Amino acid sequence: MANTAYNRVLKLMGNRFEFTVIAENESIGEKAIDAAVTEVKRIEDLLSTFKDSSQTSLINKYAGIEAVKVDQEVIELIGRAAKISDITQGAFDISYGSIDKSLWNFDVNMTSLPDFETALQSVSLINYQNVIIDPEKSTVMLKHKGMRIGFGGIGKGYAADKAKQVLQGIGIEHGIVNAAGDLVTWGNQSAGKPWTIGIADPDQSDRPFSALNISNMAIATSGNYEKYATINGRRYSHTIDPKAGLPVSGIKSVSIICPSAELADALATPVIVMGVQVGLDMINQLRQVACIIIDDHDCLYTSNNINVKQ
Secondary structure, three states, rough: OEEEEEEEEEEEEOOEEEEEEEEEOEEEEEEHHHHHHHHOOOOOOOOHHHHOOOOHHHHHHHOOOOOOOOHHHHHHHHHHHHHHHHHOOOOOOOOOOOOOHHOOOOOOOOOOOOOOHHHHHHHOOOOOOHEEEEOEEEEEEOOOOOOOOOOOOOHHHHHHHHHHHHHHHOOOOEEEEEEEEEEEEEEOOOOOOOOOOEEEEEEEEEEEEEEEOOOEEEEEEEEEEOOOOEEEEEEEEOOOOOOOEOOOOOOOEEEEEEEOOOHHHHHHHHHHHHHHHHHHHHHHHHOOOOEEEOOOOOOOOOOOOOOOOO
């Protein structure tokens, strides 16, 4: 019996999510997608900083005051985030939520960078080592008043992985979850061919210049070709260096390919902060992680374990 692809696009976690499953019939396909959507909504309720009732919002509310009891799942996610902060030397940091947004409105009106002191002040509360977790008591405490955590750099990938687990758990052997460009795939397309993805040409984002087989892998892309400011002839991305408080420049886009969407999501932005050489050195030391970087001059760089044909 021929299996068919069923697809649904909707807004979840403030982003465009797309679910594709290969199923025997429409009823099975739609029910499976319903289950995946329910799982993503559950994660959104847990992690969203836009919902006052979420555990993340409670952690932020009691910053510098007291520890907050949270689900074990949140403790584990924060623990994994801290490991990524260690690996990236702080270029990834969930406590970035305290940054002063008023300094950064990435639009045509932004004509100058804030001065060094103002920028440093704006990131003074960012330090993942001040996010204290107690796994036994299942509590999280932010050490200083005004600190804020957010899962913007890891949450979509985490949700994609969890949705995939739910779908596999109910017997969906082939599918894709696409969380606003953070993709996780398993199995094959309906014709038995592997899932592939086009790597965008940075100058014409609607035109891929290379295709990669990503079956049973995840891929996340972080780029600044959509949001940036040009100041004195240099492009500054909307990605802020959590140590300096200033926007980074030099890289247009980073794609990370590895088995977990959560890890791919979390590593993509830090590579932009770290720069081409330091970023590639880090990726080359990680097992089962590959990376494609396009710099501001449209030069393409890849990690040692990947071969992209141009």
